[in-house]
Amino acid sequence: MSLSSCQMTCQRQIAFGCLLLVCFVVVFFTYYKPEIEFPDCSDYLKRGNHSCVCPVEAQTQGSNPNPPTDGPQQIQDVEVDAEPDTLLLIWMWPFGHKFDLSCDMFKYKGCRLTDDKSLYHKAHGVFIHHRDIHGNLENLPSEPRPWFQKWVWWNMESPTHCAKLPRLDNLFNLTFCYRSDSHIPAPYGHFLPQTSEVESFQLPTKDKLVCWIVSNWNAAFKRVQYYNELKEHIQIETYGRAFGKNVDDQNYDSIVSSCKFYLSFENSQHKDYITEKLFKPMRLGAVPVVLGTSRENYENHIPGDSFIHVNDFSSPKELAERLLHLGQDTTEYMRYFDWKKRYKVEDTQFGREHACKACRYLQENRGYHASHNLTKWFWDQ
Known part of the structure; x- marks a missing residue:
């Protein structure tokens, strides 16, 4: 075969190959119709x-x-006003309770919340509350996940009080919970440094030594067992549904502030599980007596001289003796409030603040994330 004939054959083969490629592309886009939006x-x-x-x-x-x-x-030299808003879809309202979808009060620019599921394909993140997930996962999004979208696992309950769902492994991109090693940590409260000179702390008027407000009563709980022993050695003023004395928000503040000590007993003991049962009494001027995770873990969150841990005593009787002593020694008691010269306490707003914080994280962290072993990380350690 001559050189020119060979060249012509090669050209025909290349042309035929290009024709096949064009046909494939036309057929692909005709039948598949991918939903691709090329942004400006x-x-x-x-x-x-x-x-x-x-x-x-x-x-x-x-x-x-x-x-x-x-x-x-x-x-x-292309100029624009701003980047597009980051959109977070609230897939399910936590425990069915709705909240305001504005992030303005947190000064998060460009974060937008929605509960409109028709915007699923545009949402940068989907906020999914664990306690509302059905066991068979039937109420999770069923449509394919857009490549840019992240699913955020949201949970503020301890492992003891939420169902283990192994099928969640390899399903979520990010974790959002009270754990400090979560992708987006969300403690129930936190300490902020005082930004200006603080006047001397004024202790609220006290007419009670030890108080406890509790609704969820379970004889198997460690906190109930400890209370049953402690009450034999010291008087404890009790309130809440468990004692037939319902307490609203206004009554809560007045009761707790009138107590020298408050039993900040958690319903279960897990790493970083430190709830509003600690932070609210501290804000209201009561010394918390804590039962939960270890003292060392508490000190990762609050000053070590601001609380009393039950583990510091060999028995409830010994703890009672210490509380009775501090109730009479004003100087020593007031040392538990030295932290107020340096810090102030802020509670975390459940729901709205959480969603805005998650949206902010998505806005600032565009890269790839995955949570492959959610079960092992949260329940099995």
């Missing part, structure tokens, strides 16, 4: 320079605020 260049404008990069490059750069400016795919 403004979607990928990075703060700090006036350039935008193609969608593929933007994905690989993650949250880098200063991408490289060299390369043929960049368009110079």
Whole structure:
């Protein structure tokens, strides 16, 4: 075969191959019809320079605020007002309770919350409350997950009080709970440094030594067993549904502030499970007596001289003797409030603040995340 004939044969083969490729592309887009939205260049404008990069490059750069400016795919001098809002879809209301969907009070710019499930394909994140997930997962999203979307596992209950669902492994991208090693940690409360000079702490008027407000009563709970022993050695003023004395928010504040000591007993003992039962009494001027995780774990969250831990005593009787002593020694008792010169306590707003915090995290962390072993991480350690 001559050289020219060989060249013509090769050209025909190349042309035929190109024709097949074109046909495949036409058929693919005709029948598959992928829902692909190519964002405007403004979607990928990075703060700090006036350039935008193609969608593929933007994905690989993650949250880098200063991408490289060299390369043929960049368009110079493109100006936009702002990046698109980060949209978080509240897939299920926690325990059926709705909350305000505005993040304005937290000063989170560009974070938008919604409960409109028709926006699923546009949502950057889906906020899913564990206690409301059905055991067969039938009430989770059934449509394919967009490539840019992250599912956020939301749970503020301890492992003892929420069902283990092994099928959740490899399903979520991010964890949001009270645990300090969660992707998005959400403690029930926290200490903030005082930003200005603090006047001397004024102790609220006290007419009770030890108080406890409890609704969830279970004889198998460690806190109930400890209380039953402690009450034999010291008088404890009790309130709450468990004692037939319902307490509303206003009564709660007045009762707790009138007590020298409050039994901040958790319903279960787990790492970082430190709830409002601790933070509210501290804010109201009562010294918490804690039963929960270890003292060391508590001290990761609050000053070590601000509380009394039951584990510091060999028995409930010994604890009672210590509380009776402190009830008479004002100087020693007041040392438990030295922290107020340095810090103030803030409670976390369940629901709204959580959702806004999750949205903020998604806004600032665009990269890939995965939570493969949720069961082992939360329940099995």
